[in-house]
Amino acid sequence: MIRLTDFLPVPEPSSTKLKFHMRAGNGGGEAWDLLVDDDPEWLNMSRWRAVNANNNMGDARYLLAWAQYYPYGPNYFIFGGFFRVTPVMPAVIDGLGYDLKLQNLHAEYIKRLIIKLDKPLGRQVYLRRYETVQEQLAPEVYELAPDTKLGTFPGYQNTRLRHHELQRIVANDEPSWKDALSSVKGVYVITDLSDGRLYVGSASGEANGLWQRWSGYAQLSNLTGGNRELESIRRELGDAHIVGNFQYSILEIFDPKTKAETILARESFWKQALHTRRPHGLNAN
Incomplete structure (x- = not known):
């Protein structure tokens, strides 16, 4: 001791x-x-x-x-x-x-x-x-701890990550986070904390569910996941804006066997419910 x-x-x-x-x-x-x-x-x-x-x-x-x-x-x-x-x-x-x-x-x-x-x-x-x-x-x-503690996975309904936290979780393969996010598909929301605008996306076809999708966002070379509106923000304001202002949360989770079209339909619902399509939000379609 x-x-x-x-x-x-x-x-x-x-x-x-x-x-x-x-x-x-x-x-x-x-x-x-x-x-x-x-x-x-x-x-x-x-x-x-x-x-x-x-x-x-x-x-x-x-x-x-x-x-x-x-x-x-x-x-x-x-x-x-x-x-x-x-x-x-x-x-x-x-x-x-x-x-x-x-x-x-x-x-x-x-x-x-x-x-x-x-x-x-x-x-x-x-x-x-x-x-x-x-x-x-x-x-x-x-x-x-070797780095700042983020705690064990708090539950899907309590997930609220800033980008720097997401980077650390993915870089360290945090076990409880990786196990939880790999075991589900889902619909998620990204919030730009600088202005409150939202982007709704989904992990509908990835083999490792939300973990695979969010691991892409954690890489500095793929901050936007190829999304047109997010890429526009990156070009205009730079990578630092995304790292400093983007927050990631989960709206709905699904069994890995759920068909992609079912998840995409729920993604569309959340886009309508939260008004995330242009001009109110960050979804292009």
Whole structure:
């Protein structure tokens, strides 16, 4: 077993706290989802200064932030960064009461290092002092991923991938993703997040279903899959626009034995339902 404090030494142990986040308040979403998406709310969760002093930084000058890595279970947490803590003045209570500055120390482990606690935590936010966390929660290094963790396949209805995430999944042949996407055909939607326009496509004849179709999009040499409208965007705005703005989700899945004409009919339905044909969307026909 590798102890957390042995793996992540800090310059001022007595002035450092650890904050374990499970979810944002008021239905704001899971902490891991916010961290992996670089959502500003992730940082705000650590900046919050509560009325209850037990939930605050106190005299801490540094913070190790963690998000519950729910794909593994309730007692697994993934590293979100080492921060310098400065209280906002005048003091803000029940609001964003701290300024946080990300430090270079241990930055290479962000979204990669997963620790396991001896038992699940019972609160939405949980703080511990660095000096005592080892005896209180027994955190141990569980995994150091070679690249940013994306989690196991979340289910067809919960798939929402940015292009850089799709690239990593395909490049690493992520097993749970490859198994799930290879086992179905389907209708999918690509969203251009810069303007909200949609493109509906399908994997109706590919031997390896959605995995084969999306693997093509993941290649920088085939970002558009040959689609006329997407290719027009690539020529006008460049590859960087697609990589930075395209998001991939699944609308409907089918057994691999389903006839292609059945899937193509459903693709046409979704184009009509979502108004993805020109001029409203990115489908040419």
